[in-house]
Amino acid sequence: MSKTEPSAEAQIAAFVASASKQPLLDAAFELWRCRFRLDSIEGRPTADEVRINRALNPQQLAVKYRYDRDHAHEGPMFGYVKRAHPDADDEAIRRAIITAVKFEAATEAHFKWDGDFWECVVRAVAQAAAEYPDFLETTYRDARNNLAYYMK
Numbered sequence: 001m002s003k004t005e006p007s008a009e010a011q012i013a014a015f016v017a018s019a020s021k022q023p024l025l026d027a028a029f030e031l032w033r034c035r036f037r038l039d040s041i042e043g044r045p046t047a048d049e050v051r052i053n054r055a056l057n058p059q060q061l062a063v064k065y066r067y068d069r070d071h072a073h074e075g076p077m078f079g080y081v082k083r084a085h086p087d088a089d090d091e092a093i094r095r096a097i098i099t100a101v102k103f104e105a106a107t108e109a110h111f112k113w114d115g116d117f118w119e120c121v122v123r124a125v126a127q128a129a130a131e132y133p134d135f136l137e138t139t140y141r142d143a144r145n146n147l148a149y150y151m152k
Helices: 008-020 024-031 035-040 047-055 058-070 076-084 092-108 115-130 138-150
Strands: none
Touching: 008 024, 008 035, 008 076, 024 035, 024 076, 024 092, 024 138, 035 076, 076 092, 092 115, 092 138, 115 138
């Protein structure tokens, strides 16, 4: 007896439902943290986009990466957050996404590997949290785990 994987819509709905239990800002960060999985479920990048991305040199890829982060509030992330918080004002959703992206970038910018790895992660997130104090403690915990995963 083989198990079938839930449909793409059901998988996305599960991410959105989880985020909907949190305040808007924290929901935006949770969904931003899951963006690669969400993109994969939605079939992004497409085969053509993969081919184009593979042809980019490192500088071009960095520009594309920066553009995608700077415009996250204009892409699919807006729809996910809107589904999680349908009553939220569109501008508030955009601001929440922008803040979540900047917070994640701040955790990465503050990361300096100069001692115990986990202590470096905790310090980086604490420094970012000082700049972005409006998240829940559970979001800072998730940010530490996220940073540790990507910096390992």
